[in-house]
Amino acid sequence: MTELAVQITDVGKRFMRNAERRNSIKERIVRGRARRADDFWAVRNVSLDIPRGSVYGLIGHNGSGKSTLLKMIGGIYRPTEGTITSDGRIASLIELGAGFHPEMTGRENIGLNGSILGLPRKEIAAVTDEIIEFSGLREFIDDPVKHYSSGMYVRLGFAVAVHMKPDVLLVDEVLAVGDEEFQRKCFDHLYSLRKAGKTIIVVSHGLGQLEALCDEVAWLERGTLLEVGEPTDVVASYLKRVNAEESARSPLPTALRPQDHEGGVRSALRVTSVQIADLEGRPINHAETGTTFAIRVGIAATEQVLGPNVRIALQHETGPLVTMIGNHRLGFDLGYVEGEHVVEVDVIDNPLLPGRYRVHVDVFDHTGSKLLDSWNDAAEFPVRSASGEIGQGFVQLAAEYRLR
Amino acid sequence: MVARPWGRTRVLTALKRQHALIWAFANRDFATRYRSSVLGWSWSLVQPLAILLIYAAVFSIVFRVKAPPMGNGETSYAAFLFTGMVTWNLFSSLLTLSMTQLKSNGELLKKVQFPAWTPVLGASLVQLIQVLLELLVLVVMFLFLGNVGFTWLLAIPILVGTALFAQGVGLVLSIMNARFGDVMYIVAVVLGALYFLTPVLYPMSLVESQSEALAWIIKLNPMSWYVQAMHDVMYGLTAPSVIELGALVVGGFLVFWAGFAIFNRYSEDIGELL
Numbered sequence: 149m150t151e152l153a154v155q156i157t158d159v160g161k162r163f164m165r166n167a168e169r170r171n172s173i174k175e176r177i178v179r180g181r182a183r184r185a186d187d188f189w190a191v192r193n194v195s196l197d198i199p200r201g202s203v204y205g206l207i208g209h210n211g212s213g214k215s216t217l218l219k220m221i222g223g224i225y226r227p228t229e230g231t232i233t234s235d236g237r238i239a240s241l242i243e244l245g246a247g248f249h250p251e252m253t254g255r256e257n258i259g260l261n262g263s264i265l266g267l268p269r270k271e272i273a274a275v276t277d278e279i280i281e282f283s284g285l286r287e288f289i290d291d292p293v294k295h296y297s298s299g300m301y302v303r304l305g306f307a308v309a310v311h312m313k314p315d316v317l318l319v320d321e322v323l324a325v326g327d328e329e330f331q332r333k334c335f336d337h338l339y340s341l342r343k344a345g346k347t348i349i350v351v352s353h354g355l356g357q358l359e360a361l362c363d364e365v366a367w368l369e370r371g372t373l374l375e376v377g378e379p380t381d382v383v384a385s386y387l388k389r390v391n392a393e394e395s396a397r398s399p400l401p402t403a404l405r406p407q408d409h410e411g412g413v414r415s416a417l418r419v420t421s422v423q424i425a426d427l428e429g430r431p432i433n434h435a436e437t438g439t440t441f442a443i444r445v446g447i448a449a450t451e452q453v454l455g456p457n458v459r460i461a462l463q464h465e466t467g468p469l470v471t472m473i474g475n476h477r478l479g480f481d482l483g484y485v486e487g488e489h490v491v492e493v494d495v496i497d498n499p500l501l502p503g504r505y506r507v508h509v510d511v512f513d514h515t516g517s518k519l520l521d522s523w524n525d526a527a528e529f530p531v532r533s534a535s536g537e538i539g540q541g542f543v544q545l546a547a548e549y550r551l552r
Numbered sequence: 553m554v555a556r557p558w559g560r561t562r563v564l565t566a567l568k569r570q571h572a573l574i575w576a577f578a579n580r581d582f583a584t585r586y587r588s589s590v591l592g593w594s595w596s597l598v599q600p601l602a603i604l605l606i607y608a609a610v611f612s613i614v615f616r617v618k619a620p621p622m623g624n625g626e627t628s629y630a631a632f633l634f635t636g637m638v639t640w641n642l643f644s645s646l647l648t649l650s651m652t653q654l655k656s657n658g659e660l661l662k663k664v665q666f667p668a669w670t671p672v673l674g675a676s677l678v679q680l681i682q683v684l685l686e687l688l689v690l691v692v693m694f695l696f697l698g699n700v701g702f703t704w705l706l707a708i709p710i711l712v713g714t715a716l717f718a719q720g721v722g723l724v725l726s727i728m729n730a731r732f733g734d735v736m737y738i739v740a741v742v743l744g745a746l747y748f749l750t751p752v753l754y755p756m757s758l759v760e761s762q763s764e765a766l767a768w769i770i771k772l773n774p775m776s777w778y779v780q781a782m783h784d785v786m787y788g789l790t791a792p793s794v795i796e797l798g799a800l801v802v803g804g805f806l807v808f809w810a811g812f813a814i815f816n817r818y819s820e821d822i823g824e825l826l
Contacts, residue, residue, distance in 0.1 A: 163824070223665035224823040238665075246663040251584040263576035264666050 152235070153200040153316050153347035154221055159230035161191040161216050161371075189228075190216040191371040198364075200235070200315075201345045203338070205362035205379060207355065207386055213371035214351045215320055221349065222318050236315025239265050241306065250294035254285060254304055257293055261305075265312045275311045282337070283307035284330070303330055310337050317341060319350045335361070355383050355536030383536050391436060391532055399431035400424050402446075403507075403527035415520040417453050417485070419509050421446035422526040427494070434530040435498050437544060445491040445509055452486045455514035460493060465504040465528075470542045476516055499546065500531045501539040563812050570670050577674025585678060596682045597689065600641060604634050611753055620755050622699045623789025631693055632787055636752030638690050639782045642683045642711060643718040643775055644743055646676050650722025651739060654730040654819075658826040668819045669812070672726055676719055683711075694786065701789035707782060709797060713804030714778045720804070720811030727818045730825050750775045751783070774803070 164187055191213040198204045206214040219225045220232055222240045247261040258279055262272035280289050283304045285296075293301060310317065317338075338348060338361070352358050358365060358379060365382040367375045375382050402423040423444040426432050435441040445458055459474035473493070475482060482491070507527040511520045533539075567574075586592040611617045612629040619632035653672040654661065661668055687707075694700060729735040749770050751759070756776075759767045770776050781800055784790050791797075 219823065224663065226820055240664065247660050249580055249584055251587050252580060256580075256583060260576050260580050263573045264660065264664055266573075266666065269572050 151200045152197050153202070154196075154198040154232065154234045154349070156194055156196040156198070156217075156221070157231050157233075159191060159194045159217070159220060159227045159232055160189055161213075161220060161225060162187050162189050162228040189371050191220070191227075191368075194230075194368070194371070194373050196366055196373070196376065198347060198349065200347055201342065202363040203342055203348045203350065203361050205358040205365040206349065206351045206368060207353075207358065207365060207383065208368035208374075209390075212368045214368050216371075217368065218318050218320055218349065218351055221316075234316060237266060237313065238316045238318065239309055239312045239314030240318035241309045241320065246305075248293050248301065248305065251292055253291060254283075254289040254293055254296070255280070257304070258308055261308045262312065265309070267312050271313070275313075279304075279307045279311045282311065282333070299327070306334060310334075310341065314346065316347045316349065319348060319352075355387065356533075356538060359383050359536050380535070384534065387532075387534055387536065391434065391534070395426075395432040395434065398433050400433045400527070400529055402431065405523060405526070416451045417447060417449045417456060417511055417520040419445060419511060419521045419523045419526070420448050420488070422507055422509060422523070424527070424529045429492075434532045435495070435500065436532055436534040437498055437501055437539070438534055439498055440494055440496050441498055443493045443495065443507065445493065446488070447485065447491060447511065448488045449485050452484050453513070453520070454484055455481050456485060456520060457512040457514070457516055458482070458491050458493075459510045459512065461508040461510070462500070463506040463508065464542050465506070468542065470500065470505065474512075476512075497546065498531065499543045501542055501544055502531050502533045503542070504528055504530050563809055566667065566812075567673075570667055573666060573670045574673045574677065577671045578677040579674075581675050581678040582681070593685075597685055600637065600686055601689070604630065604637060607637075607753065608633055617754050617758065620757060620788065622697070622787055623701050623703075624697075624699045626697070626699075628697055628699075631690075631697055631699070632755065632783065633753065634690055634693060635782055635787045636750070636779045638683065638686045639711070639714055639779045640747065640750060640752050640775065641686060642714050643778070644747070645679050645682070646715060646718035647722045647725065647743070648736075648739070649675050649679050650719065651725040651729050651736055654726045654822065654826065658730075662823050662826055665823075668822045669723060669815055672723060673719070676715075676722070680715065683715075687711075690786065699787070699789065701785075703785040703789050703791045706785040706791055706797065709801050710778060710781045710785065713800040716801075716804035716808040717774065717778070720807035720809070723808075723811040723815040727815050727822075730822065731818075746773065746775065749773050750779050752779055755783075756780065 194213075194217060196204075206217065208214050216225060218240070220227050221234065222238055247264045248257045249260065252260065255276070258276050259269075259272055262275075263269070267275075280286050283289075283300075283306075285300055285304055288296065288300065293304070296304070319338075342348060350358065350361065362379045364377065365379040366373055367382050367386050375385055400423070402421050404421050405419060421444075423446075424432055424435060425442045425444050427440060427442065429442070429444075432441065443460060445460070447456075447458070457474050457476040459472060461472040462470045464470050475491075505528065506525055507529070509521075509523045509526050511522070512518060513520055586595060608630040611633070617629060619627045619629040621627050622631065650672045653675050654668060657668075657671040660671075691704075725735060725739060729739075750773055751770060756767070756770070759770060777800060781792050781796070784792050
């Protein structure tokens, strides 16, 4: 069995609701002690075994209790019930530079912050130079930090925190620090800490980042654990839930074309609506990379039209036309069309990468030469990632690799 | 596996273990106290001396308060007043400063786990420098007046007792103030009243000749004991009894110890209170 760095057993944290806090003596006297009904559990029944030397990720919506849990591990909050045991020094990156005093110089602040984080004076002196080097602020280290830019401030904070030789490092949404170069430096440092057998617990909304960094991920929802396991699996089911919830809450409205629209072509067939839907025909508010979805085009023909070609062009928000599809080229014959219909176009295993896409619709007659109707900018829809991976470019080709 | 150290701590062990952190906070407060003002530390003397001057003028000229004779037989109301003021300032400044420390270090306490009393004691250490400066002025004043004696040495235990007493009360008030924001306003009023119920501006003999009841109330105020003891050893050059002296020191230590214990008992959830 691997050794545990942090063991969380049946932990719960109850808070009083903010509005009901007895912050003044008058309130306390007038309204008495808080009633139990005002309490709520920010975290409840959480048990986690975090092995030493692992990178552990916590994901969940805002207010799901991730940060509360992290603060309990860091000893800032006391669990209302259950126990948290930990082995070794815990340093937290919960708020970078929280201990900095604006009037003091960077160097003085390193000393102060080191003391607050519990490092003996001698050891602070030993790592001060390393910290300055890491932060890349040697030039400014003897200036008061009130003159620092916010970027410099967090860089110094990060440098201090990671050099405190923690056995367990708590990181809360601070990986997006500084410029590209410094971020890479931070990641390299986190990796080297892990290699040195340190434990890192990360709270982040950067799911791709978490997938790349973590050995294990726990998903918290309303203060309870929903899933613990392989980062890829947990992130995937988390995203599935998030995307489904968002779609259900606010489906994209069906794009309806006004009767007396300008432009277009006078003909027997008119495009009336465009809608994004899932396979069951329910409207959704975004498509997912890799998941089949449908573009539903409403048409109305005042007289019989033979085999129209409904062409859909997808344009990326940045301008480029990504693709154009039409039923003729794909070998679908719609036959005779009269009256109102919906042309359902299933985009199989959606190859579009995350981004926003505009939909243009053209309808040609069966010869493919006569334009029956045209609707530019009919609709716009976002594509979201199902894995946390954003990807490069516009499409993800279905490809297979092999080594021969 | 080591459980997180939420448990209660013993005073001396705790002080010893955290001395580096207390020192770090003291350094911070020392370094930043007057950094943005031109005259720096001299300000810490300007204010008490200005008040001394005003009070000395008002009370000796307008109210014609007579000070008792000094050890050398002469009288000086200003010296009498300043002796009391130094003692009172030690008490009230430690108390007020301690009271606000948890709030002013709130951002830190909400984010990092460390003993919450360390910034309180750190701030008090820096305040002691101010007290020493005032004491220095007092000594110079007495040297100038030719009122010198070995009883001065007894001022050290008395002031130590005063500081411990103030710090004990200050620790309790700081945690109360973190819980209830009204505390600091109430304390300001109470301190204002207490100042006049302490024989700083007037000698005890004056009250005793006017109102027996009032004299009793004043004698119940612990700060009167410390101030009177200081009057004895610095101004009157007489030594209080060993029992009296011992009571002041031991009393101060007990209050500090109790204050520390209460603080630790109620500061466990400080991260949430602030």
